[in-house]
Amino acid sequence: MPALRCVLASVLVVVVAAAAAADALGVNWGTMSTRRLPPKVMARLLADNGFRKVKIFDADERTMEGLAGTGIETMVAVPNDLLAAVADYARAREWVKENVTRYAFDGGVNIRFVAVGNEPFLRAYNGSFDRVTVPALRNIQRALDEAGHGGAVKATVPVNADVYDSPPGNPVPSAGRFRADVAGVMTEMVRLLNRSGAPLTVNIYPFLSLYGNDDFPLDYAFFDDAGAGKAKPVVDGRVNYTNVFDANFDTLVSALKRVGFGRLPVMIGEVGWPTDGDKHATAALAERFYKGLLRRLAARKGTPLRPNARIEVYLFGLMDEDAKSVAPGNFERHWGLFTSDGRPKFPLDLRGGGRPAMPVPARGVEYLPRRWCVLNPDAAAGGDDRLAGNVGYACGRADCTPLGYGCSCGGGALDARGNASYAFNAYYQSQGQAESACDFQGLAVVVDKDPSLGACKFSVGFVGSGAAAAAAVVMARTAAVAAALLLVLL
Numbered sequence: 001m002p003a004l005r006c007v008l009a010s011v012l013v014v015v016v017a018a019a020a021a022a023d024a025l026g027v028n029w030g031t032m033s034t035r036r037l038p039p040k041v042m043a044r045l046l047a048d049n050g051f052r053k054v055k056i057f058d059a060d061e062r063t064m065e066g067l068a069g070t071g072i073e074t075m076v077a078v079p080n081d082l083l084a085a086v087a088d089y090a091r092a093r094e095w096v097k098e099n100v101t102r103y104a105f106d107g108g109v110n111i112r113f114v115a116v117g118n119e120p121f122l123r124a125y126n127g128s129f130d131r132v133t134v135p136a137l138r139n140i141q142r143a144l145d146e147a148g149h150g151g152a153v154k155a156t157v158p159v160n161a162d163v164y165d166s167p168p169g170n171p172v173p174s175a176g177r178f179r180a181d182v183a184g185v186m187t188e189m190v191r192l193l194n195r196s197g198a199p200l201t202v203n204i205y206p207f208l209s210l211y212g213n214d215d216f217p218l219d220y221a222f223f224d225d226a227g228a229g230k231a232k233p234v235v236d237g238r239v240n241y242t243n244v245f246d247a248n249f250d251t252l253v254s255a256l257k258r259v260g261f262g263r264l265p266v267m268i269g270e271v272g273w274p275t276d277g278d279k280h281a282t283a284a285l286a287e288r289f290y291k292g293l294l295r296r297l298a299a300r301k302g303t304p305l306r307p308n309a310r311i312e313v314y315l316f317g318l319m320d321e322d323a324k325s326v327a328p329g330n331f332e333r334h335w336g337l338f339t340s341d342g343r344p345k346f347p348l349d350l351r352g353g354g355r356p357a358m359p360v361p362a363r364g365v366e367y368l369p370r371r372w373c374v375l376n377p378d379a380a381a382g383g384d385d386r387l388a389g390n391v392g393y394a395c396g397r398a399d400c401t402p403l404g405y406g407c408s409c410g411g412g413a414l415d416a417r418g419n420a421s422y423a424f425n426a427y428y429q430s431q432g433q434a435e436s437a438c439d440f441q442g443l444a445v446v447v448d449k450d451p452s453l454g455a456c457k458f459s460v461g462f463v464g465s466g467a468a469a470a471a472a473v474v475m476a477r478t479a480a481v482a483a484a485l486l487l488v489l490l
């Protein structure tokens, strides 16, 4: 898989944000990367930036070790591929014992939620998890209750916004309803959530409404009134919707009301904006999106159907993940507020003080020596199948997305030889500069002069753990493959 990381050269201005009391923000910490910073470095990055809540996609031991003793409120997860297993109660009890009870001690992990599955009703899954999700949810909550955690730890199911929509003939939020094929399971699910006192969790991505839809009015994806050509509002009775986030959220509120649970608490499991891999995936637009989002969260403005509601939110995501599948688009590896080595990309108001500032970078990152792997200048260039095969090998295992059109090393920044060097180096760094990772059948050589050209940066790796699991990762999670937005605008 070609990867990503058109990392925009960002100026590293470190400003410690003024600490202002605001509702704690959460963030998603995904780990689909060829290399991972040590969990303790990551936990400190969270704390340094004022994150008091984090959502992870499993209950990985290393991640949990990083979070232990920090007090950070944590949402752990039962991955989709375990849903069928925990639909058996004995197995659910084991999961809770091993992944919740084990960390429930002074100095352990402050677990508050268990996400049962991740977007299990996503249309793209063809109903694969429809029958097991509700039993899994019921079992996990029961196991939590029986183990004595039930008061503090709630099981929830993060769903994609594609589980609800409005009828094409009446495309307004107040007409929201659950998608016909999942209306039954969704209703059963929200009844369980209501009974246990757990919130429903939904992932909402205004970026995906825009992606691949040239008719979507750009301004409607944001929360500000920038731009003279401000999109006309969606008029819904006495309410005018001026941004897709509110419209989407209220479509869900209406769908809940329709099945009798209009007051069920809803939290946002994922929301964010990527910085590369698409014409709208830029640091400038990400900055604009977060600025508006964080301002209204701090103001507790709520939405038209839930005015003044405190909405709990987990941003997506903490770091770029260079081993994610690019099936949804090249942007998929660029959702991080930080690069994979912990450098912030744009200013953010993480503490609700009203003043965006550059987030605090990861501290204590140890870089590998300044060494790069490039195409041996003596190697024959074009028309060489062996070269093409080796480049293909490297790009299948490391991130070559910066070579793509519109990315930092695309559009003629490099010639064919430069391309090969880029690929070789990406692989070499992802392998922690192992000597054997810069051979490529004798075509490659290690150099100590930086081959970077302008904005096209050849990276130097950092000390961290390699993710041998990267290949297994591909189908495991997609952050919202499809955004449900059937609101026809204008």
Ligand SMILES: *[C@@H]1O[C@H](CO)[C@@H](O)[C@H](O)[C@H]1NC(C)=O
Residues within 6 Å of the ligand: 058, 059, 060, 061, 094, 095, 098, 099
């Ligand atoms: C606990 O979580 C880990 C990591 O997600 C998983 O590999 C393991 O199977 C889980 N334990 C049980 C008993 O299901």
Ligand SMILES: *[C@@H]1O[C@H](CO)[C@@H](O)[C@H](O)[C@H]1NC(C)=O
Residues within 6 Å of the ligand: 124, 125, 126, 128
């Ligand atoms: C869902 O169905 C489509 C079309 O039949 C198929 O291409 C796709 O692989 C299926 N996806 C899953 C996750 O089963």
Ligand SMILES: *[C@@H]1O[C@H](CO)[C@@H](O)[C@H](O)[C@H]1NC(C)=O
Residues within 6 Å of the ligand: 194, 195, 260, 261
């Ligand atoms: C939701 O839960 C509350 C509190 O347990 C209960 O009083 C209420 O009847 C439930 N709502 C529905 C529609 O079942």
Ligand SMILES: *[C@@H]1O[C@H](CO)[C@@H](O)[C@H](O)[C@H]1NC(C)=O
Residues within 6 Å of the ligand: 232, 233, 235, 238, 239, 240
């Ligand atoms: C809503 O928008 C319509 C059309 O742009 C406008 O005529 C109306 O005054 C607006 N209503 C409110 C309450 O802002």
Ligand SMILES: *[C@@H]1O[C@H](CO)[C@@H](O)[C@H](O)[C@H]1NC(C)=O
Residues within 6 Å of the ligand: 403, 404, 405, 414, 415, 416, 417, 419
């Ligand atoms: C470099 O690689 C990219 C991505 O594979 C490709 O689109 C581009 O044409 C290549 N450039 C040259 C000069 O070979």
